[in-house]
Amino acid sequence: MSSDEQDTVISMANKRAELEQRRVAEQDRESRRRMEGGAEPPKPWLTYTLIGLNVAVWLVMVGVGVDAFEPAADQLLAWGGNLGVQTTHGQWWRLLTATFIHAGIMHLAFNMYFMWAIGRITEQVFRPAGYALLYFGSGLIASLVSVAWQPMVVSVGASGALFGVFGGFIGFTIRRRELLPPEFVRSVRRNALVLIGINLAISFMVPNIDIAAHIGGLLAGLGIGYGVAMLAERPVQSREEGVALQRKVVAMMSVAVAVVLVAGILGVPRYDDVFATFDRVIALNEKAFIAVNTAEGDEARARAIETVSLPAVESMQAELAGLERVPKDTRDKVDALKRYADLTHQAFEHELKGLRTNDPIELLEAKRLHEEADRQP
Numbered sequence: 001m002s003s004d005e006q007d008t009v010i011s012m013a014n015k016r017a018e019l020e021q022r023r024v025a026e027q028d029r030e031s032r033r034r035m036e037g038g039a040e041p042p043k044p045w046l047t048y049t050l051i052g053l054n055v056a057v058w059l060v061m062v063g064v065g066v067d068a069f070e071p072a073a074d075q076l077l078a079w080g081g082n083l084g085v086q087t088t089h090g091q092w093w094r095l096l097t098a099t100f101i102h103a104g105i106m107h108l109a110f111n112m113y114f115m116w117a118i119g120r121i122t123e124q125v126f127r128p129a130g131y132a133l134l135y136f137g138s139g140l141i142a143s144l145v146s147v148a149w150q151p152m153v154v155s156v157g158a159s160g161a162l163f164g165v166f167g168g169f170i171g172f173t174i175r176r177r178e179l180l181p182p183e184f185v186r187s188v189r190r191n192a193l194v195l196i197g198i199n200l201a202i203s204f205m206v207p208n209i210d211i212a213a214h215i216g217g218l219l220a221g222l223g224i225g226y227g228v229a230m231l232a233e234r235p236v237q238s239r240e241e242g243v244a245l246q247r248k249v250v251a252m253m254s255v256a257v258a259v260v261l262v263a264g265i266l267g268v269p270r271y272d273d274v275f276a277t278f279d280r281v282i283a284l285n286e287k288a289f290i291a292v293n294t295a296e297g298d299e300a301r302a303r304a305i306e307t308v309s310l311p312a313v314e315s316m317q318a319e320l321a322g323l324e325r326v327p328k329d330t331r332d333k334v335d336a337l338k339r340y341a342d343l344t345h346q347a348f349e350h351e352l353k354g355l356r357t358n359d360p361i362e363l364l365e366a367k368r369l370h371e372e373a374d375r376q377p
Contacts, residue, residue, distance in 0.1 A: 042127075044124055044131075045128070050119070050158075054158060055112065058105070061079055069104045071104060077154050079101050080097030080100075081156045082095060082098035082146060083152075085271045086273060086276075087143075087147050088151070088269075088271065089270075099143065099157070111162060115158065122166075122168060122169045125169065125180070126225075127246060130250050130253075131165075134165060137254075138160060141217065142163070142164065142213040142214070142217030144261065145213055145264075151327055152329065155213055159213065159217070160210070160213035160214060163214045163215075163217035163218040164224070167220065168228075169221075170225065171223065174229075175230055220257075220260075227253050231249040231252060232249045269325075281316050285312070285316060288310075288316075291307075291308035298355050306352055313344050313348060316341045317341045317342065320334065336376045343369050343372050344373045347369035348366070350366035
């Protein structure tokens with residue numbers, strides 16, 4: 001047999017194998033349709049519900065005064081935004097609430113379009129229970145990754161969960177591609193990849209985008225989707241058996257997701273609540289200077305320094321000394337505040353001594369130290 005004839009035989013064999021694979025896949029799909037009573041796939045009500053909840057939260061926030069386009073970080077935090085140094089101090093609920101909060105109408109609009117485009121199809125593939133596991137599991141893991149990666153940044157938005165939804169669809173099609181029409185899979189992947197590409201481009205071009213949450217959600221969804229597809233491969237003979245298998249698979253994957261979350265919570269670094277300390281330090285600093293600036297006369301000023309300003313600055317020093325577990329990118333600011341507090345304390349001591357002894361040299365030294373303190377970054 002010539003090489004051309006061999007190539008022809010191999011080509012025909014490959015085509016027969018491909019046709020047989022398609023026939024088996026079609027039989028599998030037909031069997032599933034019969035088990036479902038020939039009915040159309042259920043409407044993706046969970047996707048629509050999630051879209052409604054996200055929009056409702058945004059409307060309520062705007063209704064009570066939160067900026068519709070560029071809400072401040074403290075507003076997002078007050079509504080449940082995810083801030084690592086607070087989340088890890090017992091406020092773990094922020095891992096979930098942050099996924100329903102958005103930083104302005106454009107952020108909301110893009111995410112809701114993404115959910116509408118990808119979520120409806122993915123929900124029909126996974127069914128509501130599996131889709132809920134995929135969405136919330138990916139969202140929680142994405143929030144936890146954000147806490148570990150950037151603990152000093154307020155993170156909000158459904159993006160991590162939505163990247164997980166897409167990752168879940170990809171994971172499912174990698175394992176069970178024969179269950180879905182090839183044209184359908186290609187179309188969904190193409191459209192989703194365009195959305196992912198746009199989102200990633202925005203992530204790198206626009207500041208304060210939580211890339212870590214996006215990547216964490218995508219990988220979590222990929223794992224969940226692949227796991228669901230792998231565990232659901234056992235053949236079923238009836239609708240009841242199929243429902244039972246689906247419940248078992250969702251339960252098993254829920255346990256797996258819970259284990260990952262618990263391991264992450266136990267392993268994520270716990271940093272001191274720097275922002276709360278900064279707020280107290282600022283208040284103490286204001287107290288110290290209001291006391292001396294409102295005192296009338298040298299005697300009153302000396303008394304204010306001795307009874308109010310110096311104790312307030314000493315409290316500042318104690319607050320800052322308590323900041324031991326601080327992210328690297330915040331350490332310089334903490335050190336600068338410590339130098340400021342030390343210099344301010346020295347300045348008040350020299351000023352008090354100068355006022356008590358009427359010594360101009362002490363007063364000049366106090367002025368110099370105050371100026372040096374003000375130059376701290």
